[in-house]
Amino acid sequence: MVNETELKSLIANILKDMVGDEKEEKQKIEVQGAEQLVCLDCEEACLEDITEFDIKKQLLVPEPEDKEGYLKMKEKTPARIGVWRAGPRYKTVTSLRFRADHAAAQDAVFSHVSEEFVEKNGLIPFQTLCQSKDEYLTRPDLGRQFSDEMVQKMKDVCGKPTVQLVVGDGLSSAAIEANMEDILPAIKQGLKMYGIDINNIMFVKYCRVPAMDVIGEATDADVVCLLVGERPGLVTAESMSAYIAYKPTVDMPEARRTVVSNIHKGGTSPVEAGAHIAEVIKKMIDKKASGIDLKN
Amino acid sequence: MNEQILSVGIDIGTSTTQLVFSNITIENMASSFTVPRIVIVDKKVIYKSRIIFTPLLSDNKIDMEKIEEFVNQEYENAGIQKKDIQTGAVIITGETARRENANDVLQTLSGFAGDFVVATAGPDLESIIAAKGAGMHVFSEEHSTSVINIDIGGGTSNLAYLNKGEVIDTGCLDIGGRLIKIDPGSKKVTYISPKIKELIKERNLKVEEGKTTSCEQLQPIINEMVQIIEQSVGMETTSSFYHQAITHKGLQPQAKAKYLSFTGGVADSIYNESDEDPFKFGDIGILLGKAIRQSMLMSAFNIITPAETIRATVVGAGTHTTEISGSTITYTDGLFPLKNLPVLKIAKEEETLDARLLSETIQKKLDWFKVDGNIENVAVAFCGKLNPSFREIQWYAEGLLDGMESLLTKRFPMVIITEQDIAKVLGQTIYAKIGYPIDLICIDGIHVENGDYIDIGYPVADGSVLPVVIKTLVFH
Incomplete structure (x- = not known):
């Protein structure tokens, strides 16, 4: 058992380690030394933006036995390996990068796709039953339902298309803004090749994946393709997925959805993904199936 | 989901002709929720043919009929139909590549062996294929090191310098086990290659076509050959005869390797000591191998014994020529x-x-x-x-x-x-x-x-990828 005095001194020691300790100061100076200062000539010297660094190319191990081999291994993963340490902890640059990436992920969830963006890309705005981000995050059930007026608007605006394309904010607004301008024309071009025209692309605010089922029922489209922001992680906040289903219906099994995930600049590039999605949609129309049924 | 592609490799070398069948396994490595990523996951040799002497006609042409007969018979022995072959390569190597009808043989045979069996030749490709057939690209990558593979055949020695899995440079020398042929019974010299004749003349040696010879008499020539190999891997400064011996180019002097491996027919006499008759095969291969085993090469480098020696080129042709496109x-x-x-x-x-x-x-x-x-x-x-x-x-x-x-x-x-x-x-x-x-x-x-x-071959993996063979067809 640790008594109170011991505990106090233990905490004091830990705190001393965390702030203002002499060693820590030394570490910081070292780290700054290792980072290159850019614009030394500027009046106000500024530090490099740590989020600009490609994590796959950043090796912090001071004297690696086989540097090339290490970097080759790092090329294959965005995991934070080869980050070295300061005592038992991460180095400052690693801690800061971690927090910066985490902040970017949170921002992606809590920010909104701007109205200008929706307008600029010619998307038609819709909204689920959610009224705020907080409600969206805490009530997944509402993110998949629409008011009667919204459903009527869908019917009025979209008619009965062969393919209904839908853009949903999902859990990353950043993903939508980063990828949409490249993926939409690629999908449209690909489908045009098969003689399918895409009109009236919808934008759904506070969108969960099953919202596409309601859209499918309302528009009676053969195929609904939902481009939605993925839950952001520490690797990227800009990853997007396409959920595609043949004649989706409310409460259908999840196995009927075909998914193309990991669409971002470090994964499948949006243009190439768009071309692939167009082909997947064409295949669905030919085989009248999606998800697991499409594979059989 | 995985799919197997049946591949054939045929090597028509200066001294021997061989054939192998391999299974190349491709698989979609991506999850069901992303864009497919189909890659080659395994390569396995499933049948190795006999090794025959490359049949030649009296006028120094390649005997096409005999080769077709050999190929037919091996297909039969392996129980494989030509229509089942999806990819593969015929490679014509060493001095055989310089025969008058080499190109015809190559084209005819590639069609004869299967629909998408491609014709390849050229010393650079041969060096790469031999090194890969020996598994040296894998070795250098796994050990994060550099290797020079020397494929010593009947007519040429093909060098490949690999670093961490990548082929960096290739070279080729006119050094081989069958540049001098000797009748095993009478010990009479039956053939000396033109470049070796020049060497004999320059050095005033006593080896002549039609006359009997001995190990002692041949030794100076063998030693010269070993020196050229030593020069080719940067152990010594190059001599004038080294430059003469180069087929089209040698390795760059910066090609410094930690490891050395040998393949080709002569390799077996390098790795294995034996008291057999040195003229058993009617050539100087065994003597050359022995001289290399006793040379400085063995101490200047770490020596690796590859999985394939005499079969490295044919295995390489059968398994390492086909790539697949993106998905x-x-x-x-x-x-x-x-x-x-x-x-x-x-x-x-x-x-x-x-x-x-x-x-x-x-x-x-x-x-x-x-x-x-x-x-x-x-x-x-x-x-x-x-x-x-x-x-x-x-x-x-x-x-x-x-x-x-x-x-x-x-x-x-x-x-x-x-x-x-x-x-x-x-x-x-x-x-x-x-x-x-x-x-x-x-x-x-x-x-x-x-x-x-x-x-470019027929689509595989449900039409999502195309098999591709990259090659060079230059005859020197």
Whole structure:
């Protein structure tokens, strides 16, 4: 058992380690030394933006036995390996990068796709039953339902298309803004090749994946393709997925959805993904199936 | 989901001819929720033929009939039908490649062995194939090190320098076990290659065609050969005879390796000591092997014994010539197999997003491929931008369509090869822009260089990827 005095001194020691300790100061100076200062000539010297660094190319191990081999291994993963340490902890640059990436992920969830963006890309705005981000995050059930007026608007605006394309904010607004301008024309071009025209692309605010089922029922489209922001992680906040289903219906099994995930600049590039999605949609129309049924 | 491709490799060398069958396994390594990524996951040799002496006719031509007979018989022994062969390569190596009818034999045999069995030759490719057949690219990658593989055959020694899995440089020397042939019974010299004759003359040695000889008499020549090999891997400064012995080029002097491995027929006499009659095979192979075993080479390098020695080249031809394209590509059905397409590579620094400039570059380079003002089809290759925008893809497509117009008017299939993963969207863009149906193959994930030739086989893995063989067909 640790008594109170011991505990106090233990905490004091830990705190001393965390702030203002002499060693820590030394570490910081070292780290700054290792980072290159850019614009030394500027009046106000500024530090490099740590989020600009490609994590796959950043090796912090001071004297690696086989540097090339290490970097080759790092090329294959965005995991934070080869980050070295300061005592038992991460180095400052690693801690800061971690927090910066985490902040970017949170921002992606809590920010909104701007109205200008929706307008600029010619998307038609819709909204689920959610009224705020907080409600969206805490009530997944509402993110998949629409008011009667919204459903009527869908019917009025979209008619009965062969393919209904839908853009949903999902859990990353950043993903939508980063990828949409490249993926939409690629999908449209690909489908045009098969003689399918895409009109009236919808934008759904506070969108969960099953919202596409309601859209499918309302528009009676053969195929609904939902481009939605993925839950952001520490690797990227800009990853997007396409959920595609043949004649989706409310409460259908999840196995009927075909998914193309990991669409971002470090994964499948949006243009190439768009071309692939167009082909997947064409295949669905030919085989009248999606998800697991499409594979059989 | 995995799928197996049956591949054949046939090697017609200076002294021996062999054949192997291998299974190449491909599999989609991506999860069901992402764009497919189909890759080669395994290569396995499933049948090895007998090793026969390469049959020659009296006028120094290759005896095509005998080779066809051998191939037929081995297919039968293995229980494999020609129609089951999906890919593979016939390689003609060493001195055999210099025979008058080498090209004919190669072309005939590639068709004879299967629908998509390609013809390959050239000392660079031979060096690479032997090193890969020996597994040296895997060794150098796994151990993060550098290796020189020397494939010592009957007529030539092929060198490949590999570093961490990549082939960095190749070279070829006219050094081999059958440059002098000796009748095992009478010990009479029956053949001396022209370059060795020169050496004998220069050094005033007493070996002559038609006369009996002995190990002692041959030793100075053997020693000279070993020295040339030592020079070729940077152990000594090069001599004048080294330069004479080079087939077309040697290794760059900067090719410094930690490890050395030997393949080819002579390799077995390097690795295994035996008291057999040195003239058992009617040549100097055993003597050469023994001399190498006793040379400084063995202490100057760490020596590796590869999994394949005499069979390295044929295994390489059967298993390491076929690559597969990226998994999101565009192609028109019914164009395959496409064979012997020369490659026009747009260098990285000439790669531009300016459609007009790109088109001009292509047009200028296409002139190189014109023979008497006529042009045959050419595959246009470039690296491509990582993560291009949709607009940038449009520029690429415009530049390519405009630059390749002279090929398109001839109704040739348009063949485009990129390294970056952009082939599907680029292909669709080209289709969209041209507005009428054209034959198009647009593939990615393939690295080629100017001077390469490319063969493209029937689609595999449910039509999502194309097998590709990159080769060189230069006869020296």
